Amino acid sequence: MASRPLATFTPANIGAGVATRAPARDLPRLYINGRFLTQQTTGVQRAAREIVFEIDRLLQRGRLAADVTLLVPPGPWVQRLSTKRITVETIGTMRGVLWEQLSLPKRASGGTLLSLGNSAPIRALLDRDTRVAVMIHDVSFLDFPGAYKRAYRMGHSLMLPVMMRRADTILTVSQTERERLVRMGPATPIVVAPNGGWRGEPTRFGEVPSLPDTYGLYVGSFSLRKNFPRTLEAAIRLAREDGLHSVFVGTAGRIMRKPRFEIPADVADRIHLIGQINDPGQLAQIYRGARVLLFPSLYEACPLPPAEAAHFGCPAVVSNIPAIWERCGRGAAYCDPASVDSILDAVRSVIDETPARARAIAAGWAHSDNWSWSDQAALVCASALGSACLLDEPATLDDVDFEGYAASA
Structure with missing residues (x-):
């Protein structure tokens, strides 16, 4: 099944919710790098969206004392995002890396620039008048160089040392990744701000492609470091040996090398690639x-x-690696990611209606409640601007625009 094209959105067609106001001179100025809104959506871009939405809610509740502007490049947005208190400003005429490296630092000069997507403008990092906080989700391109295209590897190999030496604040999303970054000798302490989980039930459900009644699911990039080839091999065997359909959500992505693969004809009707x-x-x-x-x-x-x-x-079948244990605890079924047989054993342990499946679901549900986008956003702001920016007396929840998320979802 062919992948579907990305949906695109622009500030004009998102509707109400883009705030405009005069800057408050007595508040710290926070500029957010909004390039993520125009990029193909992976976990990094989705996390950035959630953090920005939560920063907007902190402002609505009176918990954050800051003047916040989301700076975005021209062109269509891939993700919807509606804000009530954050000013959204489209700047420059360039896009992509050139926009981030040239247009963005000029506008953010004199304030604090928050970059949430593994990169930051070199000019801002070298500018004494600009404080830079950067979130480095991972450095997988160093350990799995074959999974990435050459241009991406070269660009980030040049940028990463500068960020590590010059950023005023470095954030990452797990203790495991922090330990990896610490070994690279950063010039500033690294703050861990874990990602949240699912943000409650959506108020509406979009139409989805026709799916089988029973299926296994993969969500992620078609990447070597995501172990896509073995995952697909496991799905093929599950189709042949168990009659199970598998649905794959994702694509190879623009920065990834697309793994070569072929779906055998005898299981082609049970392997569904539905795109991003x-x-x-x-x-x-x-x-x-x-x-x-x-x-x-x-x-x-x-x-x-x-x-x-x-x-x-x-229930999730996940790899027996440190970062996954940190994220999932005992709320998942673990496997050896290097062994297709181990992956299959883990899948078969939780797919049927058994006490083991019920326990896995209950444990996963309980553990997923540990993660909060609100906590992450508050920690990001405190790290970037100083803890004084967070106020002790929040407004009542009646002041928060929960409908804004529904409008942007």
């Missing part, structure tokens, strides 16, 4: 219908799919 899903309502529907999530990744920092699947009562 950016709409949260559609993704919720897919999670809700899945019997098991296959996530035997070789490298992760703080992945979203296992926690999201657990929220919908879908």
